[in-house]
Each structure stands twice: as structure tokens, then as C-alpha cells.
Amino acid sequence: xxxxxxxxxxxxxxxxxxxxxxxxxxxxxxxxxxxxxxxxxxxxxxxxxxxxxxxxxxxxxxxxxxxxxxxxxxxxxxxxxxxxxxxxxxxxxxxxxxxxxxxxxxxxxxxxxxxxxxxxxxxxxxxxxxxxxxxxxxxxxxxxxxxxxxxxxxxxxxxxxxxxxxxxxxxxxxxxxxxxxxxxxxxxxxxxxxxxxxxxxxxxxxxxxxxxxxxxxxxxxxxxxxxxxxxxxxxxxxxxxxxxxxxxxxxx
Amino acid sequence: xxxxxxxxxxxxxxxxxxxxxxxxxxxxxxxxxxxxxxxxxxxxxxxxxxxxxxxxxxxxxxxxxxxxxxxxxxxxxxxxxxxxxxxxxxxxxxxxxxxxxxxxxxxxxxxxxxxxxxxxxxxxxxxxxxxxxxxxxxxxxxxxxxxxxxxxxxxxxxxxxxxxxxxxxxxxxxxxxxxxxxxxxxxxxxxxxxxxxxxxxxxxxxxxxxxxxxxxxxxxxxxxxxxxxxxxxxxxxxxxxxxxxxxxxxxxxxxxxxxxxxxxxxxxxxxxxxxxxxxxxxxxxxxxxxxxxxxxxxxxxxxxxxxxxxxxxxxxxxxxxxxxxxxxxxxxxxxxxxxxxxxxxxxxxxxxxxxxxxxxxxxxxxxxxxxxxxxxxxxxxxxxxxxxxxxxxxxxxxxxxxxxxx
Numbered sequence: 001x002x003x004x005x006x007x008x009x010x011x012x013x014x015x016x017x018x019x020x021x022x023x024x025x026x027x028x029x030x031x032x033x034x035x036x037x038x039x040x041x042x043x044x045x046x047x048x049x050x051x052x053x054x055x056x057x058x059x060x061x062x063x064x065x066x067x068x069x070x071x072x073x074x075x076x077x078x079x080x081x082x083x084x085x086x087x088x089x090x091x092x093x094x095x096x097x098x099x100x101x102x103x104x105x106x107x108x109x110x111x112x113x114x115x116x117x118x119x120x121x122x123x124x125x126x127x128x129x130x131x132x133x134x135x136x137x138x139x140x141x142x143x144x145x146x147x148x149x150x151x152x153x154x155x156x157x158x159x160x161x162x163x164x165x166x167x168x169x170x171x172x173x174x175x176x177x178x179x180x181x182x183x184x185x186x187x188x189x190x191x192x193x194x195x196x197x198x199x200x201x202x203x204x205x206x207x208x209x210x211x212x213x214x215x216x217x218x219x220x221x222x223x224x225x226x227x228x229x230x231x232x233x234x235x236x237x238x239x240x241x242x243x244x245x246x247x248x249x250x251x252x
Numbered sequence: 253x254x255x256x257x258x259x260x261x262x263x264x265x266x267x268x269x270x271x272x273x274x275x276x277x278x279x280x281x282x283x284x285x286x287x288x289x290x291x292x293x294x295x296x297x298x299x300x301x302x303x304x305x306x307x308x309x310x311x312x313x314x315x316x317x318x319x320x321x322x323x324x325x326x327x328x329x330x331x332x333x334x335x336x337x338x339x340x341x342x343x344x345x346x347x348x349x350x351x352x353x354x355x356x357x358x359x360x361x362x363x364x365x366x367x368x369x370x371x372x373x374x375x376x377x378x379x380x381x382x383x384x385x386x387x388x389x390x391x392x393x394x395x396x397x398x399x400x401x402x403x404x405x406x407x408x409x410x411x412x413x414x415x416x417x418x419x420x421x422x423x424x425x426x427x428x429x430x431x432x433x434x435x436x437x438x439x440x441x442x443x444x445x446x447x448x449x450x451x452x453x454x455x456x457x458x459x460x461x462x463x464x465x466x467x468x469x470x471x472x473x474x475x476x477x478x479x480x481x482x483x484x485x486x487x488x489x490x491x492x493x494x495x496x497x498x499x500x501x502x503x504x505x506x507x508x509x510x511x512x513x514x515x516x517x518x519x520x521x522x523x524x525x526x527x528x529x530x531x532x533x534x535x536x537x538x539x540x541x542x543x544x545x546x547x548x549x550x551x552x553x554x555x556x557x558x559x560x561x562x563x564x565x566x567x568x569x570x571x572x573x574x575x576x577x578x579x580x581x582x583x584x585x586x587x588x589x590x591x592x593x594x595x596x597x598x599x600x601x602x603x604x605x606x607x608x609x610x611x612x613x614x615x616x617x618x619x620x621x622x623x624x625x626x627x628x629x630x631x632x633x634x635x636x637x638x639x640x641x642x643x644x645x646x647x648x649x650x651x652x653x654x655x656x657x658x
């Protein structure tokens with residue numbers, strides 16, 4: 001039984017079958033990649049997992065509880081954090097404040113009227129936030145305005161914001177999309193480090209094969225809304241069905 | 253001190269000094285001199301500075317922190333005013349119950365309006381709040397006349413069934429508002445040479461309330477709650493995916509700022525027990541928006557500065573007429589005198605709105621951070637001049653100021 005169990009999920013947008021009978025099981029403490037050509041339904045699947053879309057049929061269970069019908073903030077409070085394709089951070093706030101917010105969210109839940117405390121008097125949370133900034137090598141930027149940073153740093157910050165919550169499942173939506181090769185490699189290193197240090201279950205949606213094969217322990221190949229195969233990276237590499245999905249029907 | 257860091261505490265201290273010494277500061281010119289018309293140290297105007305300061309501080313908690321631009325905040329001020337007058341009619345002329353009930357009623361009213369309006373954001377939110385305020389205004393003028401007094405406004409009368417206290421004083425007039433016996437209209441006048449300073453009881457009650465309101469605002473700005481409100485402005489998407497629900501945060505900010513508006517309304521009727529529907533008209537809502545932006549939205553002291561500036565212009569600039577202008581330019585040759593008067597005339601008297609509009613445009617274009625940003629730029633200019641001869645100090649690494657309120 002995996003930590004995330006997707007069973008028989010269907011999602012239709014008008015005449016388009018975006019997801020057709022998707023079954024997926026993500027085991028705890030693994031890095032699971034979901035790959036597939038453009039339009040395979042990767043993003044739709046991710047949006048179902050985080051509560052942004054509700055599937056027509058099927059079930060999505062996280063740690064034995066259904067996530068369907070819950071709003072994104074409730075699903076996050078269950079222990080699922082998400083990294084976006086373009087980093088979503090609080091641009092008007094400082095780096096430190098960006099990391100303090102998830103610390104408060106984790107301690108106080110989705111709403112609390114703590115209007116008479118002072119942010120930086122919360123010693124335990126400040127320590128937590130500083131530790132994570134040290135871990136992602138950003139402590140020297142702690143008082144910087146988040147919007148003024150480079151894209152790579154924004155990505156790092158977003159990871160730090162997710163990690164400080166100690167999620168049970170980290171969802172990554174094309175974390176290296178639009179990045180230069182060097183940045184991509186840095187991100188891969190960062191993710192590897194996180195995986196080794198923290199034992200976080202990760203599900204990565206990606207179409208960059210280099211990223212996928214450097215990180216993933218299990219790979220699910222999605223094509224036209226349906227999973228084709230699920231296997232280890234070694235087996236996926238030479239799988240004829242995968243090559244077919246990516247390169248088109250082989251002739252002869 | 254008081255749970256504030258050094259910088260915030262000194263800011264509070266500055267505001268405390270300014271408000272407590274306002275009768276001196278606002279009366280710099282000797283009585284009877286030509287410049288005396290620029291004096292703003294009379295009780296009526298000083299009360300207005302402080303009351304609108306409170307209104308703007310509250311508005312800034314919503315607009316400055318969350319970025320939600322309410323165009324109907326005057327409705328809460330109006331509702332608070334009516335509630336206050338009713339307390340005086342029914343219960344007592346003491347201002348404390350009136351102010352408390354104003355705050356509570358405005359708070360309840362803002363829960364209702366906020367809950368509905370906050371289903372939308374951006375321009376649609378602004379329009380919804382504007383619609384609600386105009387609705388309140390129209391209702392106060394028409395069907396709610398028994399409650400609001402309609403066009404004449406709600407005022408005290410000689411046969412109010414006041415539970416504590418009397419309906420009529422011994423001399424046959426309506427009793428006056430007081431704080432445990434201290435009458436709000438009591439003034440102490442101090443004559444020093446050619447100067448005349450007035451210390452009004454009502455003003456000092458307002459000033460103390462302003463200080464408390466300002467202190468609470470500072471605490472909110474520095475609290476985790478305040479940080480969440482800035483997060484609402486910055487990125488609601490990220491907020492949701494961080495496990496936070498932006499809605500209750502925004503609603504709480506809306507209600508808090510509605511209560512500040514109610515407090516302002518309660519103080520207004522405590523100084524002058526009369527409430528009219530025009531207080532809820534959309535121009536009154538627009539005025540608080542102007543005050544906040546002019547002073548600096550999202551900054552702590554900006555709204556107070558903005559409120560002071562607009563109220564000063566409204567009361568002082570509008571008093572100047574062409575006779576006074578002719579006196580000013582009398583030293584010029586006749587032709588030039590007339591020309592100058594003609595040129596300046598549209599900007600004064602009834603034309604003070606034109607001056608306000610030009611200043612507002614200049615501020616928005618050149619100082620997007622409002623008067624506070626102007627102050628900061630000037631301060632930086634001086635600091636740079638002082639530091640230059642020293643050169644860079646290798647031991648000195650100033651922490652960049654976090655991008656919060658100054």
C-alpha cells in the first residue's frame with residue numbers, strides 16, 4: 001500500500017478525455033516520476049492530487065484518507081506540499097518571512113488570529129526557518145526582498161518553504177522547466193540532497209529525461225491520459241511502448 | 253518596550269508627542285497676525301485631524317496590508333455615528349458607551365458586508381463595497397428615516413428617554429457629551445504673549461484614542477497575522493498551497509478596519525452629537541482612500557500624515573478668498589497683482605480640490621510610496637552627505653531594512 005493511491009481516475013473536459021482510468025501508487029520514501037509527452041495529462045493529474053480539479057470518477061487516497069473535495073490548503077495541511085513550474089513565492093516579503101510563513105502554517109493551522117504576537121519573537125520557529133535556509137545555502141540572503149532574486153534562488157526558496165513544513169509527500173511540477181543546463185543540474189543536486197537527508201517521498205512531473213533518470217526510483221509513463229507502464233528507470237529506458245509514445249509508431 | 257522594537261517605539265513616541273503638543277505645534281503664528289489664518293490649532297479642526305487619522309489607520313490595515321481596495325468604508329463610519337448618537341439618546345451622555353457601541357455595531361455590519369464582498373477580489377471587490385455603501389446611504393435617506401433621521405440627520409432632542417442622566421438640563425437645554433463629568437467642549441485657553449493656545453478636553457480624549465489605535469496597528473503590522481495579510485497581497489496561490497486559508501485572514505482585516513471606522517464615527521458624534529447620511533456618501537469613502545495613498549499605503553504613519561494634510565487643506569486653503577489674495581500681492585504693481593490673483597484664485601477657496609488633485613497626482617507619479625517615501629528620500633539625502641567623508645566602514649554591515657512599514 002503506497003502513501004498515495006490513485007484508483008480509476010477519469011477526467012473529461014468537454015470532448016477531451018484528459019485522464020482515462022489512471023491507477024498510480026507512490027510508495028513511501030521513494031522518488032516517483034510521472035513522465036509523458038505533451039498533452040499526456042500530467043498536469044491534470046497533478047491538479048487532481050492537490051485539490052484544484054475534482055475528477056469525474058475514481059478515488060485519490062493519501063495515507064488512507066481521501067483528498068477529493070478538499071481545498072488546496074486542507075490538502076497541504078494533510079502533508080502534501082507542492083512546487084510549481086514557475087516558482088510561486090511571496091515576492092513582496094523578505095526571504096526569511098517567506099520561510100516563516102510555512103512555519104506558522106504548520107504550527108497554527110490554516111487560520112489563526114495571532115494579531116498580538118510578534119513574528120520574530122517566536123524563537124523556535126525562527127530557528128527552524130534559519131536552519132532550512134542554511135540547508136539550502138540561502139542564509140546570507142535572509143533579509144533580501146524575495147522578488148529581487150534570480151530564478152534559481154527563487155526555486156531554492158520555494159523548495160525551502162515546502163521542506164520546512166516537513167511534508168510527507170512533495171509534488172514537483174516540472175521543477176526544471178525553462179532552466180539552463182547548469183541550473184537544471186543544480187536543481188537535480190538539490191533534490192538529490194533533499195532526498196538523501198530527509199527521506200521525503202517525492203512525485204515529480206517532468207518531461208526532461210535527464211532529470212528523470214538522474215532522480216527517479218520508479219517511473220510511470222503517461223500517454224493520452226492513461227498510464228502505459230510503471231517500472232524502474234533501467235527497464236523504462238529500453239521499453240518499446242515508451243519509445244513508441246515519445247517517438248511515434250515505429251515503421252517496419 | 254510595550255512589546256515593540258526600538259524603532260517602532262520611537263515612532264509611537266513621536267506620534268504621542270505630536271498629538272499631545274498639537275495645540276502648540278499647530279498654532280505657530282501669533283493671534284492677529286496676517287499668518288494666523290494658517291493656524292490649525294483650534295479644537296474643532298484638531299479633533300478632525302485625529303479622528304480621520306484613526307479612520308485612515310484602520311483603512312490602511314485592509315488596503316495597505318492585503319491590497320483589497322474598499323470603496324465603501326465610510327459606510328462603517330456612518331453606521332458607527334448613528335449607533336453612537338442612539339446610545340446618547342437612550343442610555344447616557346457619557347462618551348464611553350457610545351464609542352464602544354459604535355465599534356461593535358460597525359464591526360457586525362462589516363462582517364456582513366465583508367463576507368459578501370470578499371467573494372470577489374480586485375475591481376469587483378471595490379465595486380461591491382461601493383455598492384453596499386451607496387445602498388446604506390440611500391437607505392439612511394429613505395426607508396430608514398425613523399432610525400437615521402433622514403435628511404435632517406440624527407440629533408439629540410429635549411425629550412430623549414435617557415436612562416442614565418437627564419433629558420433636559422436645569423437651564424432647559426440639551427445636555428452635553430462628557431467623559432465621567434468632564435465635558436467634551438471644555439477648553440482651557442493659555443495666553444502667552446501674542447499667542448493663544450487652546451487645550452480642549454474632547455481633543456485630548458480623541459488623541460488618547462488615536463494613540464491606542466496606532467499602538468494596536470503597530471502590533472498588528474508586526475504580528476504573524478499582519479505577515480499573513482501581506483502574504484494575501486503578495487501571492488494567494490502560494491498561500492493556499494502552504495496550508496493557509498486566505499479568506500478568514502482577509503475577512504478579519506476587513507472587520508478590524510471596519511471597527512476602526514466605527515471608532516472614528518463614535519468619536520465624531522462624541523465631539524458633536526449629530527449624525528448625517530452624507531457621512532456615508534461615496535466621496536467620503538474616496539477621501540479615506542486618498543488619505544492613505546497620499547500618506548503612503550502600507551506604512552504605519554503614512555495614513556495619519558495623509559489625513560492631516562487633506563483635512564488641513566480642506567479647512568485652511570478653502571478659507572482663503574480673493575480679498576486675502578489681494579492683500580498678499582499688494583506689494584506688486586497693480587497689473588501684476590491682478591494677474592497673480594487671477595492665476596492663483598482657482599487653486600484656493602472652493603478650488604482647493606484642484607490643488608489637492610494636483611498634489612495627489614504628483615505624489616502618485618513621483619512618490620508612489622506617498623509622503624512617507626518623500627520623507628525617507630530626504631532623510632537618505634542627508635545621511636549620504638554625512639557619511640561621505642567617512643568612506644565605507646569595513647566593520648559596518650547595516651542590515652537592509654525589511655520591506656515593511658516604516
